[in-house]
Amino acid sequence: MAGAYIPNEIETRWQQRWEAAEAFRADDADPRPKKYVLDMFPYPSGDGLHLGHVENYTISDVVARYARQRGFNVLHPMGWDAFGLPAEQYAIENQVHPRDAVARNVGIFKAQMQRMGWSYDWSREINTTDPDYYKWTQWIFLKLHEKGLAFMAEVPVNWCEALGTVLANEEVIDGKSERGGHPVVRKPMRQWLLKITEYADRLLEDLDGLDWPSHLKQMQREWIGRSEGADVTFTIGDEHEFTVFTTRPDTLFGATFCVLAPEHPLVDGITTDAQRSGVDEYVAKTSRRSERDRMADVKTKSGVFTGAFATNPVNGAQIPIWIADYVLMGYGTGAIMAVPGGDQRDWEFAETFDLPIIRTVAPPEGFDGQAWEGEGAAINSGFLDGMQVPEAKRTMIEWLEEKGVGSARVTYRLRDWLFSRQRYWGEPFPIVHREDGSYAALPADALPIRLPDVASYKPTGTGESPLAAVEDWVRTTDPADGAPALRETNTMPQWAGSCWYYLRFADPFNTSAFCSKERDEQWLPVDVYVGGVEHAVLHLLYARFWHKVLFDLGLVHTQEPFQRLVNQGMILCPSYQTEENGSYLRIEDVEIRDGTPYVKATGRPAYSIVQKMSKSKKNVINPDEIIREFGADTLRLYMLFMGPPDADKLWDRSGIQGVYRFLNxxxxxxxxxxxxxxxxxxxxxxxxxxxxxxxxxxxxxxxxxxxxxxxxxxxxxxxxxxxxxxxxxxxxxxxxxxxxxxxxxxxxxxxxxxxxxxxxxxxxxxxxxxxxxxxLKTDTEEYAVQVNGKVRGKLVIAAESPDEAILAEAVALANVAEHIAGKTLVKQMVVRGRLVVLVVK
RNA sequence: GCCGAAGUGGCGGAAUUGGCAGACGCGCUAGGUUCAGGACCUAGUGGCCUUCGGGCCUUGCGGGUUCAAGUCCCGCCUUCGGCACCA
CATH class of the missing domain: 1.10.730.10 (Isoleucyl-tRNA Synthetase; Domain 1)
Incomplete structure (x- = not known):
């Protein structure tokens, strides 16, 4: 007889033994087929692991462990994505240096991970803030720069006052910062950008070959937003011309006016004196409005006439030019031809300002809506009349190209990746600025450019990084000629380090390359990548982009880094709010009586909704408590038993008992x-x-x-x-x-x-x-006997019995006989191993 | 508004190509066992009816195809997620 099952004692003992034996070490010399099982590595926040991590990493751990037992040489590593805003915010809030905060948080995370029994090869642990690591992040940046894919430009950026930095488009959601939900405004600034748009087509096309959840591929496709159409040039008198982008060149005959974005460079020059004051006022008003405000009232169309007229190249018609904020400077050419008959937005604008409407595609019989955006035959369109939309498009593009007033063109929603941040805690750029205003990339042997210690690492809020205040670090010389120069003081965004970490795991200690050719060929691509859908268009798009660049440089051997991707579902949990003012209540402060939650302190009913776990909603479950009570095995098992990996799961700890009993x-x-x-x-x-x-x-x-x-x-x-x-x-x-x-x-x-x-x-x-x-076979088989689709009896018969024998026994069953008595058997069949079908009339 | 995913017992969820709906677990009921138990064991557990043989209903709602539909087709509803004036 043994004692009771005491998980904590057993679990820590085996964790030590695995570690001592290096049981999960991935051996480069192992000749067996490889399997690379990777997690999206975490930002080591101060809160430690949450249940989302537990789910994510348990799934991948089972994948890795199963692969080991199936005879694969498994690479299952873990590391820390420790640069960037979350780590820095935590450090500021808690008054410690980010480096110390990261070290401390890493310690907490690692201990919790080991306590879960996840089979990581800890000998390959990496940290993006380690100079030996970010040296190579900087090195890859130099490669991007060499290829002309990194450049500086004065661009309107997303400036977040509260965070004291600019943000990438992908980091702005509904006009607010993805992290913290702070307001973001548009503001022109000189910034580093990466030409991800140059890879747009390949990023799009290569999705087809990936084993990823289809909705996630769809999200990337939409984010890239490829659209095919044409550029069309309009002239204004003899002096000016501008180009519009349209996906519907076939509707050019229906273009009854043009609209420029208020920021369009031509606006000032073409505005007539009579319209000047109205236009100036509208432009000023638009620039004051935040992106968020502009998006808030999509319903109402606003705009001002410039007084200028453009010539429609297809028919010479003089059409008025307006400005309106529904046309965005950042997309296409910042100017559109408006076809109210074929575009609902243009229709609404035309109605608001009483502009003419011409239909150029015949709507279907009985159509009583406004703009017709669908298929149909061309009308009112001269040489296009009668053609269906696709043919009309082709014909119009040919005509435009022949006349030299337009051409086929593809545009993307995807913009170039804004790659600099005015924060302390990130990789410094390997760039110096010379006195003449030019800049130079530093040579590879100057790397790493170390992050200096600063007195204050808080954001300055001026648009300059805290690094700008570190005089003796900023002042340097251009190694090319020894001339005085200033270091670039922006830092790279959070995503830089995670763009290539999966490569470093294959060769973590290499001092002469980010990853050797041999190790790349041995371990890549990642066979199974497990992580949350929140990275669908951020990390996953950026990493694919870098990987393709590295591929083009001949530095990696695959076009894509992550062959198969698994998205775990979210862990949801009820949150409770008081009915009075909606303030969130801790779960401990709520009691459930008869299925209704009440506030313990006041006895008043509480309001409850199920949502994603988050600290602000006070509905976070701490895995440590579950481990203490039931052990890691039970938590692992329960996490998986709750439902399929990709489904969202409602956390309800009452079910834990079931798997705990199973282990007992x-x-x-x-x-x-x-x-x-x-x-x-x-x-x-x-x-x-x-x-x-x-x-x-x-x-x-x-x-x-x-x-x-x-x-x-x-x-x-x-x-x-x-x-x-x-x-x-x-x-x-x-x-x-x-x-x-x-x-x-x-x-x-x-x-x-x-x-x-x-x-x-x-x-x-x-x-x-x-x-x-x-x-797997049994000696006997059970058949359900259906009469007219309803089960009327069951029979057990020796396996492999002939159909005739089965049918004979079936009709002989008492209840079956009753149901077929006096009727004609019109059909009888046997579905092997399952059922007997009888149809009577 | 557009795109995508999903709706199955009191609950989480199972169900190759259409083939016995509800596996497994939670909870619940009864009995046993134990000094005790938030422990363990056994049996039962979708609903309604039953002469205890069985019968009828049941996978968001309404139609359809089929001997047979959770699964296929048509039309709705709800929830969640993504995008949101992208020309």
Missing amino acids: KAWRLVVGDDRREPRPRTSDATSGAARHALHTAIHGVTQDMEALAYNTAISKLMVLLNAMGDLDTIPEEMVDAFLRMLAPFAPHMAEELWSATDREGFASLADWPTYDESA
Whole structure:
């Protein structure tokens, strides 16, 4: 008899043994086929792991452990994405240097990760803030610069006052910062940009070959936003001309006015004196409005006539030129031809300002809407009349090109990637500015450009990084000629370090390259990448871009970094608010009576909604408490048992009992507890029903493992354990296979029982069991007998019985006979192994 | 507004190509066991009806195809996610 199952004791012991034996180390010299299983590495925040991490990393851990047991040489590394805003914000809030805060938080994270029993190869741990690491981030930047993909420009940027920095388009959501939700305004500033647009087509096309969730690919496609159309040049008298971009060149005959963005450079020059004051006022008003305000009233159309007229190149018509803020300077050419008959926005504008409307595509019979944006035959369009839209487009583009007033063109929603930040905690640029205003990239041997210590690392708010105040760091010389120069004081954004970290894991200590050709070829691409959907258009797009650049430079051998991507669902949890003022309540301060939540202190009802866990909603569950109470194995198992990996999951701790009981049951069966002897085992071969149960389980669990259907895999292990519990003596073979299959999910329990039953080595590294096809069959089969679609009886018959025998027994069943009595049998068939179909009239 | 995903017992969720809806677990009910238990064991558990043989209903709603529909087709509703004046 053994003692009770005490998870904490067992788990820490096995964690130490795995570590001492370096059980999960990925060996470069191992000749077996490789499997690279990667997590999106975390920002080590001060709060430690949350349940989202636990879910993410448990899924990948099971993938990695299963792959090991299937004989793969597995690379499953972990590291820290520690530069950037979250780390810096935390440091400012807690009055510590970011470096110290990162070191401390990394310690917390790592201890928690090890406590979960995740099988990382810690010998490859990396940290993006380590100079040995960011040296190579800077080096890759130099490569981008050499290729002409990094450049400086005065551009309207997203300036966030509260964060004291500019942000990338991807970091701005609804006019607010992705982090913190602070207001963001447009403001022109001189900034570094990366030409991701040059890769737009490849980023789009290569999505097809990736094994990613389709909705995620769709998000990237939409973000890139490729649209095909044409540029059309309009002239204004003899002096000016401007170009518009349109996806509907076929509707050019219906262009009854043009609209320029208020920021369009031509606006000032073409405005007539009579319209001057109105135009100036509108332009000023627009520039004061934030992006957010501009988006807030999409419904109402505003605009001002410039007094100028443009010549429609297709028919010479003089059409008025307006300015309006629904035309964006940052997209296309910042100018449009307005076709109210074929575009609802233009229709609304035309109605508001009483401008003419001409239909150029015949709407379908009975159409009583406004603009018709669909297919149809061209009308009122001269040489296009009668053509369907696609043909009309082609014909118009040919005409425009022939006349030299337009051409086919593709535009993208994707903009170049704004790559500089006015913050302290990021990679410095390997760039110096010379006195003559030019700048120079530093040579590779000058790297790393270390981040200096500063007195204050808080944002200055002036648009300059805190680094600008570090005189002796800023003042330097251009190594090319020794002339005085100033260092670039912007830093790289958070995403820089994570753009290539997956490559560094393959070769973490290389001092002469970011990753050697050999290691790249050995380990890349990542076979399974597990992480949240929140990175769909940020990290995942940026990393693909860098990877393609590295590919073009011949530095990596694959076009894409992440072959298969798995998105875990979100963990949702009820949050509680007072009904009075909506302030959030901690879960401990709420009690549930008859399914209704009440505020404990006041006894008044509380308002509850289910949403994503977040600190501000006070609905965060701390994994440490669950581990303390039930152990890591139970938490791992429960996380997976709640539902499929990609589904959102409602956190409800009442279900934990189920998986905890399952582990206890396994424990008692194999080693017993303080009251019960373990179940006797036998080395005799498994036979009969037990054999069938065993092989069905192996077959089913294996299938589920391949499909990442871990919730059903666990349920099949439960079925197997229940079957073992029904036996007086358990065949050793069953215990063996059970433990091997338990190992990826509850590795500590598996190890403990593995060693308690005198098995050699680690269960975590034991081969995956195989099943015998013949054992999946049973001697008898059960058939449901349907009469006119309803089950009227069941019969058990020897397997492989001929159809005739089955049908004969089926019609002989008492209840079946009753239902067919006095009627004509019009159809009878047997669905092998399942049912008998009888149709009567 | 546009695009995408999803709606199955009291709850989380299962269901190859259309083939016995509700696996597994939680919860609940009854019994056993225990000094005790938020422990363990056994049995039951979608709803309604029942002469205890069985019958009828049931996968968001309404139609349809089929011997047979959670699964396929048509039309709606709801929820979640993404995009949001992108020309």
